Structures are given as C-alpha cells and as structure tokens.
Amino acid sequence: MIPENIQRFVQAFSRLPSIGPRQATRLAFRLIASGKNHIATLSQALAGLAQVQICSQCFFVHTHPHTTLCSICSDPHRAQDMFMIIEKETDLISIERTGKYAGKYLVLGELTKSGVLEDIHKTRLSVLKHIIESLPTKQAQEIIIALNPNTYGDLHTNLLIKELTTYTKKITRLGRGIPTGGEIEFADEDTLGHSLERRI
Amino acid sequence: MIPENIQRFVQAFSRLPSIGPRQATRLAFRLIASGKNHIATLSQALAGLAQVQICSQCFFVHTHPHTTLCSICSDPHRAQDMFMIIEKETDLISIERTGKYAGKYLVLGELTKSGVLEDIHKTRLSVLKHIIESLPTKQAQEIIIALNPNTYGDLHTNLLIKELTTYTKKITRLGRGIPTGGEIEFADEDTLGHSLERRI
Incomplete structure (x- = not known):
C-alpha cells in the first residue's frame, strides 16, 4: 500500500540521528506535498555534500x-x-x-x-x-x-x-564562569565558584 | 569558512518541519563523515519521492x-x-x-x-x-x-x-475507551466515562 519510493526514503532516512521511522514517514508525505521542485532542490543540496572533503x-x-x-x-x-x-x-x-x-x-x-x-x-x-x-x-x-x-x-x-x-x-x-546574559541566581555552585576564583 | 555546499544543505534542510539550522548543520557534518556512498543513497531515495503522485x-x-x-x-x-x-x-x-x-x-x-x-x-x-x-x-x-x-x-x-x-x-x-494495554488508574475521566457507557 505504501509506494516503494516512500519505503525506500523511510528506510534510508530513519537511520539518520534523531530521525526515527515515524518522523521519516511524516517527512516523506510532507515532502511529496511540497512538490517536485522542492524535492529536487533538497536532493541536489544533499548530493552536494559528497563534494565536501x-x-x-x-x-x-x-x-x-x-x-x-x-x-x-x-x-x-x-x-x-x-x-x-x-x-x-x-x-x-x-x-x-x-x-x-x-x-x-x-x-x-x-x-x-x-x-x-x-x-x-x-x-x-x-x-x-x-x-x-x-x-x-x-x-x-x-x-x-x-x-x-x-x-x-x-x-x-x-x-x-x-x-x-x-x-x-x-x-x-576554556575559562569558566557565568555566561554573558546569565543570572547569578540560577548559576550552579561550580560555575559560581569558578567565577569567584577567576574574577576579571 | 563553511563550504558553500554545506551552507546550501543547511539552508534547504533547516526549512523542513522539526529540523532547525543547528540540527541541519550537525546532520551535514554527520553525513559527510558517513561517506559518499551513503550520501548518494540518501539523495537518490529523496529524489525518488518526486515520482510519487x-x-x-x-x-x-x-x-x-x-x-x-x-x-x-x-x-x-x-x-x-x-x-x-x-x-x-x-x-x-x-x-x-x-x-x-x-x-x-x-x-x-x-x-x-x-x-x-x-x-x-x-x-x-x-x-x-x-x-x-x-x-x-x-x-x-x-x-x-x-x-x-x-x-x-x-x-x-x-x-x-x-x-x-x-x-x-x-x-x-471511532469508538472511545481504554486503549489495549492501558491502565484504568491512569485513564482520564472522559475516556473512562466512554468505556463505561459503551462497554463490550
């Protein structure tokens, strides 16, 4: 019932990190709905990675x-x-x-x-x-x-x-301390300790 | 510094649902490490979706x-x-x-x-x-x-x-009730109500 092209896609893509069979299947249907041009763009972008050394x-x-x-x-x-x-x-x-x-x-x-x-x-x-x-x-x-x-x-x-x-x-x-934009209240003890020892 | 082929990949793939720019970048490097053959397999599997109607x-x-x-x-x-x-x-x-x-x-x-x-x-x-x-x-x-x-x-x-x-x-x-393998203790009131009204 599921076309072979979709099965092949799911099989190949569900082996990628953080993409399981369910997500790959959903992705396949979304891609099909997005049209042939979009699929070609993605496929070419992917194939282009083979040139990277x-x-x-x-x-x-x-x-x-x-x-x-x-x-x-x-x-x-x-x-x-x-x-x-x-x-x-x-x-x-x-x-x-x-x-x-x-x-x-x-x-x-x-x-x-x-x-x-x-x-x-x-x-x-x-x-x-x-x-x-x-x-x-x-x-x-x-x-x-x-x-x-x-x-x-x-x-x-x-x-x-x-x-x-x-x-x-x-x-x-690398030096340790409170990250820029961080808050003292939420810094863990280790981070705060480092920021005291290595104050600038 | 980032090769254009990778940038093109990230740009194309980070627009897909549930893949952001960070995940796409990580994916690019993993794919490059996985080798040209694997990239070709994936690219062909993707291109094959264009045949689906x-x-x-x-x-x-x-x-x-x-x-x-x-x-x-x-x-x-x-x-x-x-x-x-x-x-x-x-x-x-x-x-x-x-x-x-x-x-x-x-x-x-x-x-x-x-x-x-x-x-x-x-x-x-x-x-x-x-x-x-x-x-x-x-x-x-x-x-x-x-x-x-x-x-x-x-x-x-x-x-x-x-x-x-x-x-x-x-x-x-579709009928509602407790799913097979579910537990009565954890069923919400609505589900449990339906399972009582439509007992089998």
Whole structure:
C-alpha cells in the first residue's frame, strides 16, 4: 500500500540521528506535498555534500579540489604552533565566529560516554602529534583543550592532557564562569565558584 | 569558512518541519563523515519521492504511471459507498494495518488550531461530495470521521458532520475507551466515562 519510493526514503532516512521511522514517514508525505521542485532542490543540496572533503591535518571540512588541507590549515597567517582541540566541527565554527583565535585546530570527533578515547580519536591525536613533531621547535607553544565543560568533557580533557603534555609548553582549557546574559541566581555552585576564583 | 555546499544543505534542510539550522548543520557534518556512498543513497531515495503522485479522489499517494487513482480507490473489491475521513496519510496507513476497514478514504490534510476548515480541506471535501453525488444511490452508506480524539479533532468533527449530513445515511466516529494495554488508574475521566457507557 505504501509506494516503494516512500519505503525506500523511510528506510534510508530513519537511520539518520534523531530521525526515527515515524518522523521519516511524516517527512516523506510532507515532502511529496511540497512538490517536485522542492524535492529536487533538497536532493541536489544533499548530493552536494559528497563534494565536501575532510582536511588531512585538522579533520575539518573543505572543498578545495587540489589540496588535502582546509582553508585554516593552509593559511600562513595563522599561528602554526598553537592548537585547539575541539570535539565537533560545529564547535570549531563557534570558536571561529568569536574572531579571537588565530591558531590551528584538531577536530577530535564526537566523544562517547565510555570514558576512553576511541580509535578515531587516537588516530587524529597521532596526526596532531606528528604535525607538532614536524615543527622547527618540535613542540607546540600552546594546546587549548576546548571540550564541553561537563563530566565527560572533563574526563576526556584529563586523558588528552596526559597524552599531550610532552608535546607542548602549555596546556590550557576554556575559562569558566557565568555566561554573558546569565543570572547569578540560577548559576550552579561550580560555575559560581569558578567565577569567584577567576574574577576579571 | 563553511563550504558553500554545506551552507546550501543547511539552508534547504533547516526549512523542513522539526529540523532547525543547528540540527541541519550537525546532520551535514554527520553525513559527510558517513561517506559518499551513503550520501548518494540518501539523495537518490529523496529524489525518488518526486515520482510519487497524489490520488485525485482520496488524496493518498500512488506511483501508478497511467492513472490518477491510488490502489485503494481503484480497487473494485472495496465498498464504493463507504468513506473514512482521516487527517493524515499516516492515519490511513494505521487504519489499513488493522485490516478491519474495506471502504474508501478521504485524506483531509493536516488540521490547524484555527478551528475552521482551510481551503485545502474545503477543496478535498468538495471532491468527496462530488464522488458521493456520482454514486447510483447519490448517498453514502456511511461516513466515518476518524480525526484525533482531542479538542481540535472534536471541533473539526462537528464541522464535518454539518457539511456532510445530507450526503450519507449514517455518520460515525471511532469508538472511545481504554486503549489495549492501558491502565484504568491512569485513564482520564472522559475516556473512562466512554468505556463505561459503551462497554463490550
């Protein structure tokens, strides 16, 4: 009763994160109602992602045809001996939007709650170590570990500090305190404690 | 910094229901990581929806190339003078899965909370009226109004009863009571009242 094209769509899309079979089915009917042109636009936008490549140094994305490096890693004006380790590409985008960081990155890959580094994280870390070893100084000036400030982020931060301590002069983390626009009344004790210890 | 292909994807997909710009961005990076083959599979599954057509009688979907009717409307073994009005295609699928209904349908289209019938609903209702007028008896045997049993569904049910009362011998709604697997303790008063009045 359900056309095969819809079944194929539901099967493919319900495997995506945060889309279950029900949501995929509903989405299919909405898309059909939205018309052939809209479907073609979406399908082309999706197919276009296949052209996106992963940077061989920091594992962010790029679409440069003749290089393996993203625009950040190939930018000679950025500090070559300063690295920020972030979990996801979207974290990198958020940091870049501040305009306050001019070093390089390592996209570590999404962390699990297992509390250990997975193979993908280890591979990427060894790429970073290799880059650092190729520096004239053989050491980074600073590595900023910018994981989310929660239990799992802190756990992984400690693992990374252990891994990288001989590779850099300085290891730092993002400062903690009350977020701009936040309210003292609703800040948790830990946050408030940090904001007192590191007052500006 | 964000490749144009990703921006185009985010722009197109963040307009879909229940996918915002953040979720679309995250989805883009996950899809890129999942590889070109997976992206191609999804893109083709999506493009395939453009082949799906809308039935000119009940407004459900079909992919028959040489007809405007879905498999239900073109099935001569189904009662031709019995109609069930449902809101969404997924409701039709749920009813069909019971195997207990052998009449025809009208997919009314998603109801708003405005409490009035929108143009799309009116157009579809007039198609149903036209089909009923073309019957040898010029009247339906029964119309089942199967909208969700909540305030808005009940409101629209009353509107539909008014619209259709001269077109059918009988108008019914889906029975109410305690759902199978439910618990009496947690049933609301209205449900429990119905289950008492219509005990089986």
